[in-house]
Amino acid sequence: MQFYNVKSVEETLAIIKQHVAPINATVTLPLPEARGHVLAEDIIAPEDVPGFDRSTVDGYAVKAQDTYGSSESTPQFLEVVGEIEMGEEVTQRLQGGQAMAIPTGGMLPPGSDSVIMVEYCENMDGLLNTYRQVAPMENVIQKGEDIRQGDKLLAKGTRLRAQELGALASLGITEVTVYRPIRVGYLSSGDEIVPFQTKRLQVGQVRDINQLTIAALVEEWGGEVILGGIVPDEYETFKWTAQRLFEQVDFLVLSGGSSVGAKDYTTEVIQSLGDPGVLVHGVSIKPGKPTIFSMAGNKPVLGLPGHPASAMLIFLLFGQTAMGRLQGETEHNIPRRIEARITQNIASSPGRSDYIRVRLVEREGEWWAEPVLGKSGLISTLVASDGVVEIASVKEGVRQGEWVPVLLLR
Template structure:
């Protein structure tokens, strides 16, 4: 199997989305520990939020019709019959021509339907002068306006952020059922690869950067890493390591050994894990063409290029998508993107997606992307980069000043 019938980036995403499904294992967590996890069930609101009509400003609770016609030159006059305290249930019914002082968040008294702001009225010894009319429900949040009892509050597949945790807390929900973290097995391969802790390299040896960068991304996205070590270019050893990790994880990732060469056993090793086997053998992308994606049963397997920069880019694109599918996220989530203007012309080959490292700077309210030029295998250019400009496969390049999508690396 060779890199002649490669897939486009879009085709690769489509294949991943068609084949990768949630791993299905769930855990129940206290709400304060659930940030970043994905809901494994729909959340139905057990009560209304708010549970009563409440004021959104400091002012006076009134009947809106009692303020009609109010102006600076022609105020209406209302009797102030009390003051509402925060957290207090109000039972007194507001009658026509009456008003009650109310703080932001206070409960509206029965009979009132709006709040006039402090700035537009004046209390003169119990006589409220209104200098502006208000409409019904003005400056009021009605009972159930934020969340209605019995409504679907959050859907299965929602990743929990601070705002989702906040709305759950507002309903008294203290624990949630979520998908457990994705377990990812990773190993590096290559006769030349040695531990990154090696202090003195022999000629031809290369420290294993990928172990750290890929593991860091997995953990950043909420996954758990099982490291299988560094395996030499020996087909039997590669198979043993791959099969051992495969049995213990949801997603198997390996780097190196995916380029064409005499010691390229990776495709055979991946294929041996199970059917349907290799679905993508090469992606029309630079850097990162020698990429393999496979399904062994229901478990995805990703073979990354050996070059650290290429491996990191491919894992940002495809590894993150696989993990989010496994975690049950409702929609495919691509890496965070912004739009920027490119500072210079960049040529690209049609039929291949290019990812150009850039440094971002803001000028006159707009982001500008300055290419950091260098060979695609250089890790130092990634360190200096804020993002990656994406040039789609159908384009022959971009012109200076053109708006381009940038995948954020920071």
């Protein structure tokens, strides 16, 4: 079978986004277990954060106007009328000409509107000398300045990272409703593939690396993995195993056998799973051209190349996109990117997206991408890489020193 329906990277991503819809089943999880999951509802702030005006420095709570004109040579003088303790409510109102000692995070007393840092004043037996003036609300976080009651804190479709969990915890939210984790089935094929636990290889055998790398990425992105094992290059066995696994999962991933060899049955097996069938067979990308994307009913199926480096890159690009859509994620950037300067000229073929493995080196405050040379199927070059430089299909290459997008692998 020859490649057909070859698409660009951009076209393939658009096809995935067009055809893959969210799974609407939800679960309610305790907040500590929700990291990596996607919100199934908007979060409206039930209270203000902080719940009171608080100091951002150690110093003295004052009325700003009482410090106007202060300098080293002509300080203003304020009466120190108390000391605020952490965690206590302050009810004593500050009058004009008065100050109260306050720690970082302490509650401002009523009547005060700013804090002068301890470095710019001096307490001399209850008389505070101020050596610089402060503006209203200087060194103060106001009530509700961080999060305001009634505002939408997080939108439905937001993936929960550490910072989102922290914001939810600040509001006293202890559980959230999220889309249930999607189930991703993974199946390797090939007469030469053996379990990675195999101690002694026979001539021509290859350990199944992709099972580990793809499963690790799925779990990192909040999914659950169901492993289908390894099937030989025999059509009926391959088809039966794939069908059984397909019935258990939301997204099926097959590795190996997506090329054009006489015993590569992946395309036929994928097509047999259901309509509309194969939508992409071949992507104009290097490495990773023998990539298949299909829809069987409402379930996506992705056929990966067998080479570990190619399989991982393709899954980063297209597998993560499909997972994000299934999980209901609204803002899905794939994968995390940075900008770096390339250390040497790299030629590229127009009409094909090239992905060059690189290590990142910092030079004078800038990131530089240094190509990791070697054939695309080498595992060692992937281990030595921090990311891959993306050379778009419209370009004929990049020049030394040019800024380039780097897709991070770490």
